[in-house]
Amino acid sequence: MEFGHQGAPSPWHREFTNDRSFDPPYRPSMATYDYSLERRPADPTIPLRFSRENEALHSFARTVALPFTxxxxxxxxxxxxxxxxxxxxxxxxxxxxxxxxxxxxxxxxxxxxxxxxxxxxxxxxxxxxxxxxxxxxxxxxxxxxxxxxxxxxxxxxKRLVKDVSSLFTMKHNEDEQLQAFLTRFNLVKSMVMECHPSTAVQAFKLAMTRGIPFHTSLVVNTPKTMDDLNERANGFVRLEEEKIANARKTSIISTEEKSKAKIRQKQALQRQTS
Structure with a gap:
């Protein structure tokens, strides 16, 4: 900027400053600016369509009636x-x-x-x-x-209502865990509308696999209700889960021992050949 002797702006600077039409817009570089955007005409129907759709939504909201009195x-x-x-x-x-x-x-x-x-x-x-x-x-x-x-x-x-006879057709599979059969039996029992507690206990006892510890417990001392049966079954379920956990540990230890034995056998063969 050029100034006069006393620090005032030069005449040409005052001229451009007073001219309000001098407002150069920002222009990016020629390499990045798309001048086709300036030539693309705006769609005059967009505001009209938006207004009509908005009015239709408001009209629908006002006319929706609830079925109540x-x-x-x-x-x-x-x-x-x-x-x-x-x-x-x-x-x-x-x-x-x-x-x-x-x-x-x-x-x-x-x-x-x-x-x-x-x-x-x-x-x-x-x-x-x-x-x-x-x-x-x-x-x-x-x-x-x-x-x-x-x-x-x-x-x-509507959930289908089952007859009491559906309980007596159930069977405990030999490889089925006690907790799984308890869940399956109680689910069917919940679909029976009227079932005497002792009837459900008898059906459960008949469905159990012969010879397993819980069946023996039911034969020796039969519970009177399914609540008593479920409470007693909890102890057998914990024993069953502990047995399964111990079997898994044994299997893991056996697998590790087999791997170690193979490694020792391989090392022995390497020493013999060397």
Whole structure:
């Protein structure tokens, strides 16, 4: 910059400074700047499309109607209510178990029927949520109505109820661990609606492999309930697990000894040949 004798800017500098049109834009180097971007016209329909789509979404949100009656929709919620976390129903779980899960989570508010109706659909996802959205407006007047429609829609997801005879057809495999058979037997027993405790114990005793220690214990002193049987089985399960662990240790030690023996044999042959 050139200055005069007294430090003031030169006349040509004042001229360019006063000229507001002198505002040179930043230009990158010729090697990197793409001048075709300046020649590419903007699409004038983009803002219009965005505005229409946005308006359509807002319109859809305003017109979606819940299938509850006005009595449910206008019912006030409790002042100190905290929404619980529900397991989502994805058509893979039993629908009766899912309803029971909702009632357990809402245990303190089960008497508040409108609140139960509003909270139940929060546990829907995927096809179940689409089914709920397509229900007729005002068609649900109570939590019982919602449960009835839910059961009618997903009746195929109802867990099959087994007969007591299914317990007597079970067999313990000789190579099956006791803990695995206990789990399998209790799972089938949970599907039997009515089963006397002594009947389940007898079915379990008949299913066990003859001659193993736990079967001998059941014959000598038969428990009265499945809870007593499971409690006694815990000791035998621990003994079985310890036996398996010891067998693995023995196998590992045997493998290591075999490897060491091969190494010693190889070294002996090398000394003989040298």
């Amino acid at each position: 006005n009595k449910i929709l206008n019912a006030p919620n409790p002042r100190k209510f905290s929404m619980p976390v529900f397991i989502l129903f994805d058509r893979t779980t039993d629908l009766i178990d899912h309803i029971y899960h909702i009632q357990l989570k809402m245990a303190l508010n089960t008497n508040n029927d409108p609140l139960m109706c509003k909270c139940f659909p929060i546990s829907f996802s995927g096809p179940a949520l689409n089914w709920f959205k397509n229900l007729t407006q005002g068609s649900i007047a109570s939590f019982q109505d919602l449960c009835d429609k839910f059961i009618s829609q997903y009746y195929g997801n």
